[in-house]
Amino acid sequence: MTLTPFTPAPRAFVPGAPLPGPRPLVAPAPPLPTQADISREIAARSAAAERDRAAGAPVPAHPARDYTPYRSSTPRHPQRPPVEIDHLADPEAVELTGPAFGVTDVTDLDADLTRQHPGEPLGERITVTGRVLDRTGRPVRGQLVEIWQANASGRYAHQRDQHPAPLDPNFTGVGRCLTDDQGRYTFTTIRPGAYPWRNHDNAWRPAHIHFSLFGTAFTQRLITQMYFPGDPLFPYDPILQSVTDPAARARLVAAYDHELSRPERTLGYRWDIVLDGPSATWTEEGH
Amino acid sequence: MPRATTDPAGTDRPTAAPEPDPAAAPDPAGTPAAPLPPTPSQTIGPFYGYALPFRGGEQIAPAGRPGTIVLHGRVRDGDGAPVPDALLEFWQAGPDGSLTGAPGSLRRDPVTGAVIGRHGLDFTGFGRVPTDADGRYVLHTLPATAPAGHPGAAPYLAVCVFARGLLHHLFTRVYFPEHAEAHAADPLLSRLPDDRARTLLAHPDGPDRYRFDVQLQQTADGTHEETVFLAFR
Numbered sequence: 001m002t003l004t005p006f007t008p009a010p011r012a013f014v015p016g017a018p019l020p021g022p023r024p025l026v027a028p029a030p031p032l033p034t035q036a037d038i039s040r041e042i043a044a045r046s047a048a049a050e051r052d053r054a055a056g057a058p059v060p061a062h063p064a065r066d067y068t069p070y071r072s073s074t075p076r077h078p079q080r081p082p083v084e085i086d087h088l089a090d091p092e093a094v095e096l097t098g099p100a101f102g103v104t105d106v107t108d109l110d111a112d113l114t115r116q117h118p119g120e121p122l123g124e125r126i127t128v129t130g131r132v133l134d135r136t137g138r139p140v141r142g143q144l145v146e147i148w149q150a151n152a153s154g155r156y157a158h159q160r161d162q163h164p165a166p167l168d169p170n171f172t173g174v175g176r177c178l179t180d181d182q183g184r185y186t187f188t189t190i191r192p193g194a195y196p197w198r199n200h201d202n203a204w205r206p207a208h209i210h211f212s213l214f215g216t217a218f219t220q221r222l223i224t225q226m227y228f229p230g231d232p233l234f235p236y237d238p239i240l241q242s243v244t245d246p247a248a249r250a251r252l253v254a255a256y257d258h259e260l261s262r263p264e265r266t267l268g269y270r271w272d273i274v275l276d277g278p279s280a281t282w283t284e285e286g287h
Numbered sequence: 288m289p290r291a292t293t294d295p296a297g298t299d300r301p302t303a304a305p306e307p308d309p310a311a312a313p314d315p316a317g318t319p320a321a322p323l324p325p326t327p328s329q330t331i332g333p334f335y336g337y338a339l340p341f342r343g344g345e346q347i348a349p350a351g352r353p354g355t356i357v358l359h360g361r362v363r364d365g366d367g368a369p370v371p372d373a374l375l376e377f378w379q380a381g382p383d384g385s386l387t388g389a390p391g392s393l394r395r396d397p398v399t400g401a402v403i404g405r406h407g408l409d410f411t412g413f414g415r416v417p418t419d420a421d422g423r424y425v426l427h428t429l430p431a432t433a434p435a436g437h438p439g440a441a442p443y444l445a446v447c448v449f450a451r452g453l454l455h456h457l458f459t460r461v462y463f464p465e466h467a468e469a470h471a472a473d474p475l476l477s478r479l480p481d482d483r484a485r486t487l488l489a490h491p492d493g494p495d496r497y498r499f500d501v502q503l504q505q506t507a508d509g510t511h512e513e514t515v516f517l518a519f520r
Contacts, residue, residue, distance in 0.1 A: 062327050062328045062455045063327060063329070064454070065457075070452070072452030073452050073453070075365040076364050076365070077453070077504060078457065078503060078504055079504055079505055080505075080513055080516075083515055083516070083517050084517075084519075084520055085474075085475065085519050087519060087520065089474065090474045092436060092437040094386065094443065094445045095458065095517075098388070099378055099388045099392065099413030101392070101393070104390055104394045105390055105392060105394065106393075106395065107397070107400045116400075135322040137323055146339060148334065148335060157337055158333075158334045160336075176393075210338070212335075212338075212339060218445050219519040221447050221456065222326065222328060223328065224326055225330075225332075239330060239454070249327070251324065252326065274323045274326050276326075
């Protein structure tokens with residue numbers, strides 16, 4: 001057997017042409033949009049929403065699912081409108097009821113995110129409390145509230161978070177509790193940091209805590225994010241700005257409440273939550 | 288109650304009118320004059336994986352219970368690509384048609400606090416499954432049953448879909464081919480054209496095994512029909 005020595009084919013050098021080399025297996029990613037691009041798109045969507053409000057259109061309480069400034073929404077939103085189910089016309093719908101949770105589903109330590117490890121986490125300790133209500137103002141009692149968040153330096157305890165900020169061995173950032181008889185929840189945690197993401201160039205998420213909530217009906221299911229008052233990143237963030245009504249957006253921002261601060265221990269924030277969607281009890285009462 | 292109604296950077300205008308204060312709402316029996324404005328939804332994002340999924344979340348059927356079915360499928364986006372960071376939740380009537388559910392989905396170890404799975408006696412009716420790297424989910428549950436108050440209804444599983452990129456969750460339903468007669472009278476299926484209703488039907492693909500895919504958006508080439516999603520009023 002004769003071995004043929006490997007001789008690379010001669011390449012002509014063309015000024016301005018891509019450097020010779022192996023063809024990349026994956027096409028290079030297109031350049032990220034700039035913050036100015038995203039801010040322009042946010043402004044256009046806000047202006048359109050304002051025109052709709054001025055024309056008397058109903059104000060959307062939730063983000064549109066096709067909110068282009070949040071780039072990940074582009075391939076992941078349905079193009080057809082949802083099919084409406086009227087709870088009065090279909091009072092037997094399974095979704096008008098929902099799962100139940102109880103004391104076996106949580107432990108006391110779950111609501112204090114600063115006590116889940118041997119040492120104290122770094123950062124500013126905070127108390128976050130509020131009430132969970134349905135749209136008729138009734139407290140949602142004994143239901144599960146789950147939270148997750150980045151640590152004080154803006155890093156999640158998740159391997160996909162590659163933000164080069166330190167992990168905190170004394171902070172995971174996961175909590176759960178059940179609402180009490182007044183619909184109240186309370187967590188002790190640390191204030192999360194802002195963090196960068198790759199929606200666009202120089203994109204930063206304002207500090208936030210993710211909340212997951214159950215109502216008395218599956219229709220009332222909600223996952224959302226709580227923000228901190230006065231964050232200078234608000235106008236730059238397409239996720240918060242996807243809520244185009246300023247009053248609705250303000251409902252995502254907690255209020256500092258000195259009465260909730262604990263001496264020598266935590267700063268207090270109040271955030272009340274109203275769950276959308278009909279329930280079986282609405283049907284009984286003819287709402 | 289003070290609320291941040293203006294943006295310090297000046298891009299937000301002050302709200303036109305003070306919002307109703309939920310904490311001041313009549314409690315518990317009274318009803319406010321107008322419904323309270325709801326808290327807006329925000330995306331689940333990419334990092335819920337260490338917070339929401341729990342051991343046994345995909346195991347609604349009590350362990351070893353005869354008649355357990357497997358429901359599986361993929362979540363895909365409008366490019367036909369699998370969605371590896373979706374979270375699916377399921378809610379269904381109990382085998383006796385009850386709609387009260389039961390605690391114990393996330394039962395905890397009293398010593399370590401870790402989630403130790405369900406005890407295998409109660410049917411909680413609730414399941415939670417994250418999609419894997421291939422966009423797949425697998426659920427083990429009991430066949431869907433009609434609510435006790437409406438035994439002739441077409442049984443289905445209620446589904447709630449969350450995902451990074453989805454700013455507001457999506458509701459859909461899984462119906463099963465065994466109940467074709469009831470489907471004709473179902474208030475939802477009966478008003479959908481056949482090609483749309485089909486997206487809500489699970490396909491048998493083995494003994495006690497069904498496939499149900501979730502297509503978040505119609506693909507441009509039309510090969511994947513967008514799933515019917517629901518809004519409740």
